[in-house]
Amino acid sequence: MANLNCKIGDVKLNNPFIVTAGEHGRDGEEILKVAKTGVGAITTKTIVPHPAPDPRPCCVPMDNGFLNCVLAAIMPSEQWFKEEIPLAKKAGLPIIANLASADPNEAAELAVKAVEAGADMIELATYCPHLAENLEAQFPGLKIPPPEMDNPKPFYNTVKAVREVVNVPIIGKVSACHFSNILPWIEAGVKAGLDAVEVTDTIGPVMLIDIETGQPKLGGPRGYGGLSGGALKPIAMRMVFEIAQNYDIPIIASGGIQSAEDDIEYAMAGATYFGVCTVGHLEGQNRYTSLIKDLEDYLENRGITLDEIRGLTLRKVEERKEKGWDCNLEPIPPLVHEDICIGCGKCKDACIYDAITTENGKAVIHKDVCYGCGCCVWTCPTKAIENMYYKDI
Numbered sequence: 001m002a003n004l005n006c007k008i009g010d011v012k013l014n015n016p017f018i019v020t021a022g023e024h025g026r027d028g029e030e031i032l033k034v035a036k037t038g039v040g041a042i043t044t045k046t047i048v049p050h051p052a053p054d055p056r057p058c059c060v061p062m063d064n065g066f067l068n069c070v071l072a073a074i075m076p077s078e079q080w081f082k083e084e085i086p087l088a089k090k091a092g093l094p095i096i097a098n099l100a101s102a103d104p105n106e107a108a109e110l111a112v113k114a115v116e117a118g119a120d121m122i123e124l125a126t127y128c129p130h131l132a133e134n135l136e137a138q139f140p141g142l143k144i145p146p147p148e149m150d151n152p153k154p155f156y157n158t159v160k161a162v163r164e165v166v167n168v169p170i171i172g173k174v175s176a177c178h179f180s181n182i183l184p185w186i187e188a189g190v191k192a193g194l195d196a197v198e199v200t201d202t203i204g205p206v207m208l209i210d211i212e213t214g215q216p217k218l219g220g221p222r223g224y225g226g227l228s229g230g231a232l233k234p235i236a237m238r239m240v241f242e243i244a245q246n247y248d249i250p251i252i253a254s255g256g257i258q259s260a261e262d263d264i265e266y267a268m269a270g271a272t273y274f275g276v277c278t279v280g281h282l283e284g285q286n287r288y289t290s291l292i293k294d295l296e297d298y299l300e301n302r303g304i305t306l307d308e309i310r311g312l313t314l315r316k317v318e319e320r321k322e323k324g325w326d327c328n329l330e331p332i333p334p335l336v337h338e339d340i341c342i343g344c345g346k347c348k349d350a351c352i353y354d355a356i357t358t359e360n361g362k363a364v365i366h367k368d369v370c371y372g373c374g375c376c377v378w379t380c381p382t383k384a385i386e387n388m389y390y391k392d393i
């Protein structure tokens with residue numbers, strides 16, 4: 001069996017799967033239940049001193065994604081420190097206390113109490129895309145200033161204040177809303193003393209509309225929420241990759257993980273741990289158990305380890321540069337393996353350049369017409385079409 005043991009700082013995890021902040025960390029009882037799935041660590045829902053109720057409805061599944069406008073945990077921080085964290089600790093696995101505060105001093109106070117209550121790690125987030133609008137609607141007169149998306153100083157101050165008062169690992173959870181300019185946030189977090197980063201939180205604000213009624217599908221004033229799940233994966237992937245390219249800090253990938261292949265892809269981008277949330281919300285907590293088993297099987301069947309593949313894509317990209325492949329302009333038609341082709345025609349439909357016909361029940365790529373776009377490779381359900389780019393690296 002593949003050995004998945006790992007550590008964040010000095011905290012030992014049986015495997016790299018971390019249930020990220022969400023409803024599976026909503027209280028001590030729930031954490032005890034989720035711990036039975038065998039995950040490596042569990043994060044609490046965001047703990048705040050003065051919780052506010054969630055606007056309803058607050059959850060909308062969509063094709064390969066999920067919208068939510070749930071706010072923080074519904075019980076106050078004092079209850080978490082007195083009852084919920086001590087109860088959660090009975091699970092016997094590391095508990096990450098996800099904390100949100102009004103200012104750095106409050107963050108430090110919360111962190112001290114969370115650690116005294118038994119939290120093994122602290123998590124601090126940069127931003128939540130739907131919080132302000134929903135809180136302002138609940139508390140008339142409240143005006144939350146718009147976030148300064150290019151100013152990581154408040155995040156730096158918060159992490160630094162917490163770093164000064166606790167010795168446990170601190171994780172910085174970066175919002176996908178910083179996707180176009182992520183590095184200053186990592187720089188600030190690293191300087192302030194982060195031990196790891198979680199990449200990413202949801203992206204938003206986003207919305208969907210019920211066409212039967214014309215109503216926004218989510219509650220709250222305008223039905224704004226955050227997007228998670230598969231649709232978030234390419235955004236999170238690029239952020240993980242870019243952070244790994246520039247910083248030597250352990251990364252928890254969080255965004256649409258649903259399979260061992262997703263774990264492998266994130267590991268190749270540079271991630272060490274795998275955050276899971278939406279998959280468990282939509283398909284039940286037992287999916288966490290199957291994800292662990294699927295990753296073990298994947299590694300074992302191929303005789304590889306996570307350490308070997310971690311950052312592989314960073315190395316490939318370097319090789320591309322060295323070999324002058326970093327901006328290929330020539331089409332290289334893919335290759336159809338006739339023995340695997342079942343003649344379904346999906347590649348033909350997906351070829352906007354009309355370069356594919358089906359002959360005698362098999363796909364044929366016409367090399368003189370092929371634009372080399374690559375679309376057919378990823379469309380084929382039987383993996384009968386081989387990508388011929390980068391064959392020599």
Ligand SMILES: Cc1cc2nc3c(=O)[nH]c(=O)nc-3n(C[C@H](O)[C@H](O)[C@H](O)COP(=O)(O)O)c2cc1C
Nearest residue numbers: 020021022046068200201228229254255256277278
């Ligand atoms: C219903 C729901 C509630 C969430 N609540 C929180 C939260 O309280 N604090 C937080 O930092 N992230 C929260 N998240 C974000 C997740 O922890 C996770 O980072 C994000 O959804 C991306 O991962 P996923 O695609 O695996 O869900 C929540 C996500 C969902 C779907």
Ligand code: SF4
Nearest residue numbers: 351370371373374376
């Ligand atoms: S690579 Fe693009 S252009 Fe060429 S056959 Fe495939 S889909 Fe058509």
Ligand code: SF4
Nearest residue numbers: 341342344345347380
């Ligand atoms: S999509 Fe794949 S299996 Fe279907 S016709 Fe094309 S090559 Fe064959």
